[in-house]
Amino acid sequence: xxxxxxxVGKRVIRKDAMDKxxxxxxxxxxIKLENTLWASVFRSTCHAAEIINLDTSEAEKYPGxxxxxxxxxxxxxxxxxxxxxxxxxxxxxxVRHYGEPMAMVIARSQTTAEEALRLIKVDYLPLDPxxxxxxxxxPDARQIHPGGNLLTKYDVENGNLVEGxxxxxxxxxxxxxxxxxxxxxxxxxNSLARWNADDSIMVWVSSxxxxxxQEIIASVLSLPLDRVQIISGVIGGAFGGKEDPSxxxxxxxxxxxVKGTVRICxxxxxxxxxxxxxxxxxxxxxxxxxxxxxxxxxxxxxxMDTGAYASYGPAxxxxxxxxxxxxxxxxxxxxxxxxVYTNSPLSGAMRGFGAPQxxxxxxxMMDILAEKLGMDAIVIRQKNILHPGDQVFTRVVVNETANxxxxxxxxxxxxxxxxxxxxxxxxxxxxxxxxxxxxxxxLGAKVPDSSTHRLTWLPDGTVRLHLGAPELxxxxxxxxxxxxxxxxxxxxxxxxxxxxxxxxxxxxxVTCASRMTYLVGNAxxxxxxxxxxxxxxHAIELTGKSRQDLRYESGYIIDNHDQHxxxxxxxxHLAERDITLQxxxxxxxxxxxxxxxxxxxxxxxxxxxxxxxQIARVEVDPELxxxxxxxxxxxxxxxxxxxxxxxxxxxxxxxxxxxxYALLEEMPIKPNGQWVNSFTEYLLPTAKDMPESxxxxxLEVPEKSGPFGAKGLAEICLVPTGPAIANxxxxxxxxxxxxxxxxxxxxx
Amino acid sequence: xxxxxxxxxxxxxxxxxKVSPGLTLLEFLRTEMGLTGAKDSCGGEGECGACTxxxxxxxxxxxxxxxxxxxxxxxxxxxxxxxxxELHPVQKAFIEVGAIQCGFCTPGAVLASKALLDHVPDPDxxxxxxxxxxxMCRCTGYTKMVEAVHIAAxxxxxxx
Numbered sequence: 055x056x057x058x059x060x061x062v063g064k065r066v067i068r069k070d071a072m073d074k075x076x077x078x079x080x081x082x083x084x085i086k087l088e089n090t091l092w093a094s095v096f097r098s099t100c101h102a103a104e105i106i107n108l109d110t111s112e113a114e115k116y117p118g119x120x121x122x123x124x125x126x127x128x129x130x131x132x133x134x135x136x137x138x139x140x141x142x143x144x145x146x147x148x149v150r151h152y153g154e155p156m157a158m159v160i161a162r163s164q165t166t167a168e169e170a171l172r173l174i175k176v177d178y179l180p181l182d183p184x185x186x187x188x189x190x191x192x193p194d195a196r197q198i199h200p201g202g203n204l205l206t207k208y209d210v211e212n213g214n215l216v217e218g219x220x221x222x223x224x225x226x227x228x229x230x231x232x233x234x235x236x237x238x239x240x241x242x243x244n245s246l247a248r249w250n251a252d253d254s255i256m257v258w259v260s261s262x263x264x265x266x267x268q269e270i271i272a273s274v275l276s277l278p279l280d281r282v283q284i285i286s287g288v289i290g291g292a293f294g295g296k297e298d299p300s301x302x303x304x305x306x307x308x309x310x311x312v313k314g315t316v317r318i319c320x321x322x323x324x325x326x327x328x329x330x331x332x333x334x335x336x337x338x339x340x341x342x343x344x345x346x347x348x349x350x351x352x353x354x355x356x357x358m359d360t361g362a363y364a365s366y367g368p369a370x371x372x373x374x375x376x377x378x379x380x381x382x383x384x385x386x387x388x389x390x391x392x393x394v395y396t397n398s399p400l401s402g403a404m405r406g407f408g409a410p411q412x413x414x415x416x417x418x419m420m421d422i423l424a425e426k427l428g429m430d431a432i433v434i435r436q437k438n439i440l441h442p443g444d445q446v447f448t449r450v451v452v453n454e455t456a457n458x459x460x461x462x463x464x465x466x467x468x469x470x471x472x473x474x475x476x477x478x479x480x481x482x483x484x485x486x487x488x489x490x491x492x493x494x495x496x497l498g499a500k501v502p503d504s505s506t507h508r509l510t511w512l513p514d515g516t517v518r519l520h521l522g523a524p525e526l527x528x529x530x531x532x533x534x535x536x537x538x539x540x541x542x543x544x545x546x547x548x549x550x551x552x553x554x555x556x557x558x559x560x561x562x563x564v565t566c567a568s569r570m571t572y573l574v575g576n577a578x579x580x581x582x583x584x585x586x587x588x589x590x591x592h593a594i595e596l597t598g599k600s601r602q603d604l605r606y607e608s609g610y611i612i613d614n615h616d617q618h619x620x621x622x623x624x625x626x627h628l629a630e631r632d633i634t635l636q637x638x639x640x641x642x643x644x645x646x647x648x649x650x651x652x653x654x655x656x657x658x659x660x661x662x663x664x665x666x667x668q669i670a671r672v673e674v675d676p677e678l679x680x681x682x683x684x685x686x687x688x689x690x691x692x693x694x695x696x697x698x699x700x701x702x703x704x705x706x707x708x709x710x711x712x713x714x715y716a717l718l719e720e721m722p723i724k725p726n727g728q729w730v731n732s733f734t735e736y737l738l739p740t741a742k743d744m745p746e747s748x749x750x751x752x753l754e755v756p757e758k759s760g761p762f763g764a765k766g767l768a769e770i771c772l773v774p775t776g777p778a779i780a781n782x783x784x785x786x787x788x789x790x791x792x793x794x795x796x797x798x799x800x801x802x
Numbered sequence: 803x804x805x806x807x808x809x810x811x812x813x814x815x816x817x818x819x820k821v822s823p824g825l826t827l828l829e830f831l832r833t834e835m836g837l838t839g840a841k842d843s844c845g846g847e848g849e850c851g852a853c854t855x856x857x858x859x860x861x862x863x864x865x866x867x868x869x870x871x872x873x874x875x876x877x878x879x880x881x882x883x884x885x886x887x888e889l890h891p892v893q894k895a896f897i898e899v900g901a902i903q904c905g906f907c908t909p910g911a912v913l914a915s916k917a918l919l920d921h922v923p924d925p926d927x928x929x930x931x932x933x934x935x936x937x938m939c940r941c942t943g944y945t946k947m948v949e950a951v952h953i954a955a956x957x958x959x960x961x962x
Contacts, residue, residue, distance in 0.1 A: 710939075
């Protein structure tokens with residue numbers, strides 16, 4: 055397809071890069087306000103306990119302390135939660151995980167606040183903590199929440215499982231487990247809140263959904279919504295972890311109570327202990343196939359540890375359930391997923407949202423099946439991949455996007471040959487492995503997700519974007535600016551993006567779910583069309599021509615005699631009359647009733663997919679058990695590329711995150727009863743862990759309903775990395791490791 | 803504990819301050835000087851490199867340096883890297899190749915790269931990865947950072 059895009063598909067320089075490179079970008083913790091007090095959080099030192107008494111009297115008397123806050127001070131709703139309101143802003147009667155906030159000291163300085171924390175005394179009645187879903191689901195297990203320990207159970211079936219297995223010529227059963235990991239964004243959670251003289255509050259946040267924060271803060275403080283203003287600072291990464299409120303509730307509460315300005319910052323250890331993680335999970339798969347390699351049936355039992363509070367657990371469980379079959383056509387399939395409360399740190403949204411867990415299982419299973427049947431692992435995938443028109447087990451029919459899958463497998467064949475021919479370092483074992491991936495876009499059916507953004511054509515000829523959903527660092531604003539520039543036919547340099555402020559920005563909803571390029575792109579396209587229509591309407595008056603004699607093209611109004619007037623002239627003329635061209639664009643994810651199965655619970659099904667695949671070469675040192683990923687090729691279908699540099703950046707970062715999941719990262723409880731809670735023990739991939747060769751192959755199978763044919767990318771680029779590396783390790787060593795991360799002791 | 807007098811060169815200017823000896827260089831820069839380019843990510847453990855500054859030509863974690871230790875020495879922060887508004891080649895290259903996403907690690911990574919190029923004008927991939935291995939980044943996968951350092955090295959070498 056030949057296109058003549060001016061801005062879309064190009065490499066553009068993001069406009070916030072300059073401030074970030076010179077240290078002037080203001081993240082929330084960098085914003086300085088007069089007379090700012092500091093709040094420090096008093097956290098539980100028990101995994102599970104009843105609170106008999108919480109004595110803050112000594113801390114209150116400490117010089118420099120302004121106030122000590124407990125749950126009793128909360129004027130409105132005392133708990134919150136995106137899907138289930140089960141999480142206390144400050145624990146009152148019971149603590150359910152180590153590090154849970156119980157009180158907050160507001161003081162003149164950080165040092166004073168931290169010193170005063172030590173004077174808070176608490177009498178606990180310790181309870182036996184529960185750390186695994188299996189333990190939590192035993193009949194006599196202590197109930198962590200009044201409704202029991204089973205937060206959500208999914209049981210989704212399609213076809214006939216019994217018949218499927220009875221017709222299978224080979225049946226395999228395997229259990230896989232994956233670990234708890236941290237989103238590990240570089241900027242820990244923090245917030246700043248200022249109480250205004252007119253009894254309103256301003257709260258600066260590092261959040262994926264400022265408009266949701268606004269609602270929660272209003273409910274906790276019992277304030278009308280219009281008294282709560284949220285402003286987004288520059289955000290230092292989020293990866294799903296900042297869908298939950300990032301300390302803004304406590305900052306707002308403190309500010310409200312002292313009628314002043316209060317800052318609160320998590321240290322890394324607090325972030326580890328008290329902010330959502332990726333769910334640890336155990337997945338037992340029973341797979342039935344024929345000897346020719348075609349899959350007949352799949353039965354999966356999944357247990358997910360959601361920790362002490364629900365967060366996004368039910369939704370992650372839903373998406374994990376939907377993706378258990380990966381990129382494959384499986385006629386008879388059942389998945390039963392239990393999302394279970396424990397006393398572990400909470401798990402919630404994180405990039406991939408269930409798909410990294412499900413893909414580790416299914417993609418290792420595909421290799422095991424190939425091995426058992428003596429088949430090539432690429433051939434067996436070719437036999438089973440989804441094609442356009444195929445139904446997945448939620449009964450959603452996959453569209454043309456599945457055309458990317460055969461291309462991915464063809465590329466695997468070619469790269470496999472190349473990687474296999476590379477020389478291995480002396481004393482090492484080398485191997486090549488690969489994995490496909492399917493990720494959904496969108497929040498799922500029946501979940502409201504409309505997203506509104508505003509464009510204003512300013513008298514200086516620039517167009518101002520009020521982006522209603524936060525830029526997290528991934529480049530959302532750049533994508534939106536490119537789409538606007540393309541639609542209006544004006545240079546990218548003329549589009550600027552305003553700071554997100556709930557007072558001046560429309561509600562763009564949460565930034566998540568690999569859907570922002572799609573959703574924001576479509577919304578700003580509509581707004582740009584609207585601006586052009588408005589301009590043409592005004593041009594009628596200005597030119598004396600009729601509407602049908604006028605058209606808009608690349609920043610000009612052109613009449614039937616080919617006379618041009620620049621948009622800038624029109625805007626300047628309108629400005630003299632105090633007219634500003636402004637338009638809102640709203641887009642929602644499409645769930646057409648005729649093609650969206652209605653038999654599933656809320657949030658299911660997702661109807662739009664993206665596919666990708668990665669192939670890795672590893673070298674294993676058999677004496678040390680260490681694994682080095684020497685080469686990796688990532689193949690991803692993104693539809694029409696909007697920003698090529700941004701696409702590569704997402705994939706490179708995704709591969710790093712997937713590599714950490716495969717080999718390095720985990721947040722277990724240590725023998726001393728403490729959770730790993732620092733980067734000293736939690737190993738984030740560094741520059742030295744990256745493959746010496748990382749190739750990116752971008753496929754552009756257009757998504758017709760997306761802006762210029764674009765689709766989502768953010769999450770899928772880490773989904774195949776883990777199983778590809780595990781399969782490569784097996785290829786190198788003969789050892790099939792069924793858990794992540796793969797550690798040296800597994801290979802000795 | 804009383805305050806101590808510390809004199810040092812900060813971003814090419816001599817300064818003399820009376821400060822609490824318990825203050826780290828990072829805390830001093832952020833709270834006393836309003837230089838917030840250096841970040842705290844790991845909680846003052848020297849693990850993440852987000853607080854990297856250049857001390858006497860070497861990249862260091864400013865969270866691990868007590869303010870008294872810089873007495874008589876020279877410190878460059880990200881705010882002092884560009885000269886008369888002209889970006890350092892490392893900054894330029896980071897911007898141009900797209901090595902910046904959320905940007906929280908950027909000041910530290912830029913300074914670590916600059917310190918490397920001051921010592922090793924023509925680094926290979928391994929030199930760059932080694933030099934950046936103390937600077938954690940969760941967004942970029944480091945690939946474009948390594949590319950940026952190569953580009954900056956070429957520009958610096960051509961200028962000689």
